[in-house]
Amino acid sequence: MKSKESILAAAQAAPSHEQLEDHLEAILLLREKGYNWVEISAFLKKHEVDADATEIYRLVEQEGKRSNTTISRKVPSADHYQQGLKAIKLTNAQRIMLQHHYESKGRTTTATELANQAKFKNYGGANLWYGKFAKALGLYLDFEFDVYDRDPDRPVYLSSICMEPEDAASPGTELPLVMRPELADALQQLGWFD
Numbered sequence: 416m417k418s419k420e421s422i423l424a425a426a427q428a429a430p431s432h433e434q435l436e437d438h439l440e441a442i443l444l445l446r447e448k449g450y451n452w453v454e455i456s457a458f459l460k461k462h463e464v465d466a467d468a469t470e471i472y473r474l475v476e477q478e479g480k481r482s483n484t485t486i487s488r489k490v491p492s493a494d495h496y497q498q499g500l501k502a503i504k505l506t507n508a509q510r511i512m513l514q515h516h517y518e519s520k521g522r523t524t525t526a527t528e529l530a531n532q533a534k535f536k537n538y539g540g541a542n543l544w545y546g547k548f549a550k551a552l553g554l555y556l557d558f559e560f561d562v563y564d565r566d567p568d569r570p571v572y573l574s575s576i577c578m579e580p581e582d583a584a585s586p587g588t589e590l591p592l593v594m595r596p597e598l599a600d601a602l603q604q605l606g607w608f609d
Contacts, residue, residue, distance in 0.1 A: 435464070435466050435474055439475075442455055442474070452472050455468070469562055491558065493600035495556055499556050500607075503552055508558065514607070517608055524592050525538070525590070526541045527541070527589060529592075538589070542556055545573070547572075547574060549573045549576045550575070556575065560574050561574035
């Protein structure tokens with residue numbers, strides 16, 4: 416085994432890796448031009464900067480928090496949501512949950528409430544089936560899904576239909592699911608639940 420000193424010396428002699436932060440201005444410019452995170456990753460790789468889409472998203476998110484700004488995300492319009500809703504096939508349970516979500520006060524509900532409406536045993540069924548609906552709709556719309564903090568390679572499919580609540584849930588309580596206004600507008604325009 417090599418000594419601690421020899422490993423330290425080798426580390427000191429190693430060339431520095433380029434920092435992703437050095438390219439923040441280019442990343443933000445590409446976002447303004449409508450590039451999504453995967454496209455930005457491919458662009459950077461073409462220019463010999465190795466960074467995956469999640470790393471880029473996290474960098475921009477952290478910078479937004481530091482500068483007290485938000486990430487510019489292109490949320491589909493109500494017209495696009497209408498197209499997506501017409502194009503994908505919903506199960507009966509998914510339609511029941513969507514209607515409950517749409518008709519809830521403030522268009523806000525929880526997974527347990529959705530499960531009760533769809534007659535699932537618990538929130539797990541709602542998470543599964545409402546999540547499948549959100550994934551299908553988001554993929555149709557080419558939506559940029561949020562990612563989990565603990566697992567940044569795993570998309571949060573519900574982010575295509577729900578916004579992050581302004582007030583975080585208290586410990587031990589369920590996260591409120593707040594419907595995106597564009598989705599609510601699309602449902603109203605379609606007249607699905609009137």
